[in-house]
Amino acid sequence: MLEITNLHVRAGNHEILKGVNLKVNAGDVHSIMGPNGSGKSTLAQVLAGRETYEVTEGEILYVGKNLLEMAPEERACEGVFMAFQYPVEIPGVGSAQFLKAALNAMRKARGLEELDAMEFLTLVKEKLKVLGVEEKLLHRSVNEGFSGGEKKRNEIFQMTLLEPRLCIMDETDSGLDIDALKVVADGVNRLRSPDRAIIVVTHYQRLLNYIIPDYVHVLLDGRIVKSGGKELALELEERGYAWVEEEVRAAGKA
Amino acid sequence: MSGIAVTQERDHYTEHFARFEKATAGNGQGWLQPVRRAAMARFTELGFPTTRDEEWRFTNLAPLVAIPFQLARDTRIELSPRDIEAFQLPGLGGAQLVFVNGRYAPALSSPGSSGDGPTVRSLAQAIGDDRDVLRQHLTRYAAYHDNAFSALNTAFMEDGALVHVPRGKVVEEPIRLLFVSTATAEPIATHPRNLIVLDEDSQAVIVEDYVSLGGGLHFSNVVTEVAVGDGSVLSHYMIERESHEAFNVSTLRLEQGRSSNVASHTVLLGGALVRNNVHPVLAGEGSECLINGLFMATGRQHMDNFMRVEHASPRCDSRQFYHGILDGQSHGVFSGRIIVHKDAQKTDAKQTNKNLLLSLEAQIDSKPQLEIYADDVKCTHGATIGQMDQDAIFYLRSRGIAADAARALLLFGFAGESLARMTVEPIRRHLETLVAQWLPEGKLLEAIR
Numbered sequence: 187m188l189e190i191t192n193l194h195v196r197a198g199n200h201e202i203l204k205g206v207n208l209k210v211n212a213g214d215v216h217s218i219m220g221p222n223g224s225g226k227s228t229l230a231q232v233l234a235g236r237e238t239y240e241v242t243e244g245e246i247l248y249v250g251k252n253l254l255e256m257a258p259e260e261r262a263c264e265g266v267f268m269a270f271q272y273p274v275e276i277p278g279v280g281s282a283q284f285l286k287a288a289l290n291a292m293r294k295a296r297g298l299e300e301l302d303a304m305e306f307l308t309l310v311k312e313k314l315k316v317l318g319v320e321e322k323l324l325h326r327s328v329n330e331g332f333s334g335g336e337k338k339r340n341e342i343f344q345m346t347l348l349e350p351r352l353c354i355m356d357e358t359d360s361g362l363d364i365d366a367l368k369v370v371a372d373g374v375n376r377l378r379s380p381d382r383a384i385i386v387v388t389h390y391q392r393l394l395n396y397i398i399p400d401y402v403h404v405l406l407d408g409r410i411v412k413s414g415g416k417e418l419a420l421e422l423e424e425r426g427y428a429w430v431e432e433e434v435r436a437a438g439k440a
Numbered sequence: 441m442s443g444i445a446v447t448q449e450r451d452h453y454t455e456h457f458a459r460f461e462k463a464t465a466g467n468g469q470g471w472l473q474p475v476r477r478a479a480m481a482r483f484t485e486l487g488f489p490t491t492r493d494e495e496w497r498f499t500n501l502a503p504l505v506a507i508p509f510q511l512a513r514d515t516r517i518e519l520s521p522r523d524i525e526a527f528q529l530p531g532l533g534g535a536q537l538v539f540v541n542g543r544y545a546p547a548l549s550s551p552g553s554s555g556d557g558p559t560v561r562s563l564a565q566a567i568g569d570d571r572d573v574l575r576q577h578l579t580r581y582a583a584y585h586d587n588a589f590s591a592l593n594t595a596f597m598e599d600g601a602l603v604h605v606p607r608g609k610v611v612e613e614p615i616r617l618l619f620v621s622t623a624t625a626e627p628i629a630t631h632p633r634n635l636i637v638l639d640e641d642s643q644a645v646i647v648e649d650y651v652s653l654g655g656g657l658h659f660s661n662v663v664t665e666v667a668v669g670d671g672s673v674l675s676h677y678m679i680e681r682e683s684h685e686a687f688n689v690s691t692l693r694l695e696q697g698r699s700s701n702v703a704s705h706t707v708l709l710g711g712a713l714v715r716n717n718v719h720p721v722l723a724g725e726g727s728e729c730l731i732n733g734l735f736m737a738t739g740r741q742h743m744d745n746f747m748r749v750e751h752a753s754p755r756c757d758s759r760q761f762y763h764g765i766l767d768g769q770s771h772g773v774f775s776g777r778i779i780v781h782k783d784a785q786k787t788d789a790k791q792t793n794k795n796l797l798l799s800l801e802a803q804i805d806s807k808p809q810l811e812i813y814a815d816d817v818k819c820t821h822g823a824t825i826g827q828m829d830q831d832a833i834f835y836l837r838s839r840g841i842a843a844d845a846a847r848a849l850l851l852f853g854f855a856g857e858s859l860a861r862m863t864v865e866p867i868r869r870h871l872e873t874l875v876a877q878w879l880p881e882g883k884l885l886e887a888i889r
Binding site for chain 1: 841843
């Protein structure tokens with residue numbers, strides 16, 4: 187589904203990603219872990235189409251298409267969804283209006299009929315119920331005045347509603363208490379399916395107790411330096427990242 | 441400006457005044473002659489303000505002063521209801537007065553039946569035969585000794601609306617006052633004068649709506665005096681959507697009685713040069729006012745909002761919220777002056793002005809000013825000036841919403857914060873439509889809203 191080859195990315199004069207390679211198949215859950223500043227969030231943002239980053243080298247193929255040539259909204263319509271680390275508050279824009287605009291933009295792109303107000307409400311209320319989110323969310327401005335947990339839950343709710351093919355979780359677990367974490371994990375697990383891929387970007391192993399990944403990758407200084415199964419996450423939790431750095435250094439000398 | 445030009449411009453209005461006095465003599469308005477003359481004398485002394493006047497620092501009136509506006513009463517024009525159909529607010533019944541070039545147009549108006557209901561009629565008629573209310577209130581609140589535009593309006597006041605709501609009466613339907621200026625061979629000036637009186641414990645919604653028919657250059661110099669009796673509730677809407685060549689100076693002067701509640705809502709979309717003065721005096725203890733405005737300028741439009749909120753009694757609350765969206769080479773001004781008198785203890789006054797600049801050449805001047813003479817008060821103010829939030833645009837785009845639609849949603853959301861405070865639903869819906877039409881990508885909103 188997704189194939190990243192030799193991806194180099196810079197922000198201003200600072201090179202952040204220095205040749206990332208990653209292949210993600212439909213049905214897989216990949217976790218990308220790494221210390222602060224390793225480039226995890228940058229990778230997530232570049233996949234979503236953030237224009238503040240400059241791709242200097244490499245390519246990203248998504249379902250056979252050149253992802254880097256697509257505008258953020260085109261990617262979304264093709265099924266790419268990133269759950270934001272810091273969801274943006276948008277005063278004055280009602281959640282219902284926003285969700286309807288998003289849903290209909292995607293339906294239009296997929297050649298489906300746009301939903302009218304009634305059809306939309308029926309669908310959205312059903313999805314709210316699934317996640318146990320209160321309906322009053324619809325009457326509030328997008329993320330405005332939401333607590334950290336509410337914002338993250340809203341991201342998962344949007345993901346559930348928009349049914350993307352590629353889900354990218356950008357440190358969705360940061361700042362969440364254990365209850366909120368479980369809600370987020372439940373939402374993500376419900377979306378696991380053979381034709382959907384999920385990338386979980388996280389600093390801590392904690393979330394991976396609830397979302398069990400098929401693959402774990404360690405991102406260090408802009409490169410994926412180690413990949414493994416879910417045991418790798420546990421090892422990182424126990425031993426930290428220093429030993430991986432050591433390994434990389436040793437390999438470099440050899 | 442040279443001394444000669446100043447004299448010429450005053451001579452122009454003095455000469456008009458002489459003609460005006462002659463024309464209005466003997467039509468039952470004679471009792472107004474002393475105040476008109478005094479106001480004219482005052483205008484002659486004051487002249488138009490310049491940017492050297494602190495209250496006009498950001499607004500250069502030279503373009504207005506340079507135009508020899510003709511008195512509108514010298515031109516006559518007949519309109520049919522069809523001509524003004526496009527300006528009607530859908531979904532509203534109730535009384536409506538229509539004024540064409542400052543003159544009451546009975547054929548276009550529906551003042552409604554009287555009986556125990558409110559008086560809604562032309563001021564020109566009322567000056568002739570309904571003097572009790574006028575003698576008590578007219579020219580009592582809008583001071584002209586320090587204000588050239590109020591002086592000019594008072595000198596030339598002749599017509600406008602009189603709304604009088606009797607004690608205890610709740611008027612359910614909004615009362616609409618529509619002021620139409622038409623394209624004329626020579627630019628004209630009108631001086632609409634409105635008097636709104638709510639007796640004790642009454643309630644009303646009033647809409648003043650200024651429009652241009654067939655575009656054109658004209659000058660509306662409006663004064664609206666409002667006396668809100670003890671325990672009364674008023675929602676006042678001011679809509680400015682005249683042509684982009686028009687000049688509009690309006691003064692809303694509100695005198696609030698004990699425990700009264702006023703909401704003043706303003707939406708400025710039209711006009712070349714607009715000065716919007718809102719001046720509530722919280723004269724009665726425990727009164728409240730909400731001053732809520734939205735101004736949206738583009739091209740070379742200039743919109744100056746001048747708030748003067750006077751707390752003259754204890755335990756009064758005032759809330760000011762003004763939002764500006766400025767595009768093109770437009771220039772916006774927000775001056776928010778809060779004056780707390782010595783005895784106005786327990787005053788609670790807040791002021792917020794938020795502005796969005798959509799182009800590099802657009803400009804905003806935002807100036808709060810607090811004058812506090814009491815010692816037990818809460819006063820806060822804040823202003824923000826910013827561009828479109830790129831993080832928010834990315835967020836919307838990442839959910840599939842196209843860049844131009846995302847922009848429209850954000851702008852509409854920003855305006856929507858002001859509109860949401862306008863609680864009379866048919867009016868708010870209408871204003872939402874006008875705002876969406878203003879936005880360059882507003883069409884995209886139709887599918888979403």
